Amino acid sequence: MAETYTLMATAAAGLESVVAKEVQDLGYDNVQVENSRVLFKADRSGVARANLWLRTADRVKLLVGEFEATTFDELFEKTKALPWEHYIPEDGEVPVVGKSVKSTLYSVPDCQAIVKKAIVNRMLNKYGLATKIPETGAKYKVEIALLKDKATLTIDTTGPGLHKRGYRVGQGEAPLKETLAAALVMLTNWRADEPFVDPFTGSGTIPIEAALIGQNIAPGFNREFVSEEWGLVPQKVWDEAIVEAEDLANYDQPLQISGYDIDHKMIQVANQNAKEAGLADLIHWKQMQVRDFHPKGKNGYVVSNPPYGERIGERKEVEEMYKQLGVNMAEHPSWSVYILTSHQGFEKLYGKKATKKRKLFNGFIRTDYYQYFGKKEKS
Structure with a gap:
């Protein structure tokens, strides 16, 4: 035994x-x-x-x-x-x-x-x-x-933390940990055949994690762990685990995942990170302001970690983005919206009380995950 x-x-x-x-x-x-x-x-x-x-x-x-x-x-x-x-x-x-x-x-x-x-x-x-x-x-x-x-x-048994997936070659000023990004996706009811958009994508972590989840790719597939050197866990055990991960991956699963950001440099960074993750052709990246964001199709998901407006001089601009997002998404009631922010006035700015709210920590910042469930339409 x-x-x-x-x-x-x-x-x-x-x-x-x-x-x-x-x-x-x-x-x-x-x-x-x-x-x-x-x-x-x-x-x-x-x-x-x-x-x-x-x-x-x-x-x-x-x-x-x-x-x-x-x-x-x-x-x-x-x-x-x-x-x-x-x-x-x-x-x-x-x-x-x-x-x-x-x-x-x-x-x-x-x-x-x-x-x-x-x-x-x-x-x-x-x-x-x-x-x-x-x-x-x-x-x-x-x-x-x-x-x-x-x-x-x-x-x-891990070595560098599990958030170190190995694909992040570039990042913005306040990068979201890959583990938290994955959690934001997993706390939704999104399925791989449904549209998925991050309108404040930064370095692209949320769409990349969604793509890994959508194709059931093991997040640690392209990295090393300290316990690989241990006699306690022989190489044969690691080989079997890797073969299992390869067998369970669904690389043929089509995805409708997009990432947008106002900063064209961050779109370039996100695209490079996606290439490093082996997902170059699976995610659509585009420079876009939130006022121009009008999702296509129905029964989609918006999952995002927008700026929080905690810096002096940034708050008013951020609050306008929250308002604009609320106005735009009101025209798409079949879409579900999930927003992580530390801004306590988010619901008022967005124009609607969240269906559900969950307390989370982004690093040391206490945040809320505002969840708005869309009313599904028949295809």
Whole structure:
């Protein structure tokens, strides 16, 4: 029987339920949703599959252990008692990072040093080494996270965060994370055969993520992960996961996805990013002001992260754009509109109360995701 591990998919606040659904869609049933994280059981193939497929998670970690700790001695002994040799080989490189929130053990550098000492001590004993571990092999980044005196010890399986898809060669001043862009699409009822438009596209992240979703392309397909170097997850496991991703991709799915922006330079950047993602011919890009945006067809979707108007001198211009978008979309009642903004007066400016509103965080900015559901028309 294959060994089972506890994996932790970390998530931005407000996206935990989206990540949990993704995990369940991968076939993992024992899912536990907590603040900023989703826990689930999987064999070693789950490490590869979760990293390749999770669109909205920040990263995937192996949970080694959790316990209460209020003294440094307690932290040392309980860390040392965990089976580190099950995960880390004798030559593994073991950097330790940490954080502490509302805990008695508030000194993060001290906690990191104690955890490192405990792991090394355990490995010296288990591997029969004399004075130190060589640390010449693959990297196993350990995190000690303390929250209200509860210590959580994990090993990162991802490396650079999952939002690093590998296609973004250019970006604007306030780029939207790829993981959040994917979440904005997944929080709609859009289907791949329906029109999809982002009228404030910037570097094109939302349309690109929509295209990846529309053709069921694994978001991690064209990048590398730190756990690919681990003996714990053999190359055969990664190869099988990649073959599965290739088999499930639907490259023949036609798409009606467009991205518009007032800045012609950003349209060039978006187009270059789409080429890098292998989606050059699938997304229509055009320089356009919002007042000229009049969607074609019916039963389409507008999904966008427009400017928020938080800079001095920018607010009035942004508010006019919100008003104009509302006027234009009122003429297309079959279209659904989804807008992410921190502007508290958005509904009044748009001219209509949202059908639904969801609190999300764009980085450290508290935003609302305003959702207007269109009245579907028969084709």
